[in-house]
Amino acid sequence: MSNLIIGDTILRLRKQKGITQEQLSNMVGVSAGAVCKWETGNSVPDIALLAPLARALNVSLDELLSFSSKLSEIEVLDIKKKLREVFIQKGYEAGEKQCKGFLNEYPNSVHLKLVVGELISMYSMMLAQESEELYKLRMNYALKLLDQVVVSKEIDYVSQALFFIASIQMMLENYDESEEALKELSTTFIDPMTIYPILLQRQGKNHDAKVLCEKMLLSHLNQSTAMLATVANIYIGSENYENAEMYIEAIRKIQRLFNIGLHSGDYSLCRLYIKKQQLELAAKYFKIHVEGLISTAYDYSDNEFFKDVLLEADIQGQKLARRKMYQSYMYDSTLKILEGLQDYDEAIEILKTALL
Helix, strand or coil, X not given: CCHHHHHHHHHHXXXXXXXXXXXXHHHHCCCHHHHHHHHHCCCCCCHHHHHHHHHHHCCCHHHHCCCCCCCCHHHHHHHHHHHHHHHHHHCHHHHHHHHHHHHHHCCCCHHHHHHHHHHHHHHHHHHCCCCHHHHHHHHHHHHHHHHHXXXXXXXXXXXXXXXXXXXXXHHCCCHHHHHHHXXXXXXXXXXXXXXXXXXXXXXXXXXHHHHHHHHHHHHHHHHHHHHHHHHHHHHHHCCCHHHHHHHHHHHHHHHHHHCCHHHHXXXXXXXXXXXXXXXXXXXXXXXXXXXXXXXXXCCCCCCCCCCCCCCCCCHHHHHHHHHHHHHHHHCCHHHHHHCCCHHHHHHHHHHHHHHC
16 A cells, blocks of 8 residues: 555545544554654554545545545546656656556546657657667657556547557658558548637637647647648758748747747757858757747747636746757767857856856
8 A cells, every 4th residue: 555645635625524633643553753654654554454544534445545446537638647747856867756656546447548648758758869779768768658548538538649649650760550540540630629729719708718828729720830840851851951041930920929939940040050151040049040040938828819718837847848958959979060159158147157
């Protein structure tokens, strides 16, 4: 029995009933200090006390021991938040261990499998350069979980699972498998969600309609810039730099207008000019990118278009991710060609200062 899980459960149920530790201790015949130790995870109740505890808290033994076959939507999202914090604060190994712990505890939760598959794949990307074999092993573990979601046929989660499967298979260069997953998704380009905000607005639910519109607009803009970047990369691959620059400029205009994207368009322009051996321009846009990145807020609270959009990772998590980005630029060997150019050197100094 997990000290932490049963302790959290006792604490939650006790507070729901509105009783003190002392009152609960009197109900089951132990000291208030014993109840405190249970709730802090320093000890667990004796097995003989489980039935009296369940009666005192007015729950079944299954609920007391967290033997729930299903998790609510809110519970899964809460677990996802906790897992993100573990991955960010303690590293991949601790995050994966915690993921497996939750899966062992709730083996029948399809939504939890989807969340863990997503998190494992996302944080595995950070290990791709350290060990390709380990990277593939972990991505395949994510695929196994996501395949179970698809097999479950739970309509709320299958489409998301297929999307992640297609993305992972593509990164693993399993292109046939990626295409197969994409074909299982809807082939229509009509998004029924575009009607939903209009329905809410006609019902007088203006705030709900506005929030949904903001979320959908942000999602569509991010998708659009991703498509523009893909076409730009195709042109770069064929050395059609003029057309590539046109698409990158479109990305930059969208990002400046809506204040999104962490100025990635500026960085893409820097990379393009490196390709063209126009190093002065490359250094110029690298500095523009760094200055924009440093000045970008960690949430959308000051963004006129997306004030109501909340990010899944908290500000502390955003800061840690941003620091890793700064460090990656400082140690990127492909940018060393710009060393000695004033704009590049000044940009590196800006990054160093931000990391202090």
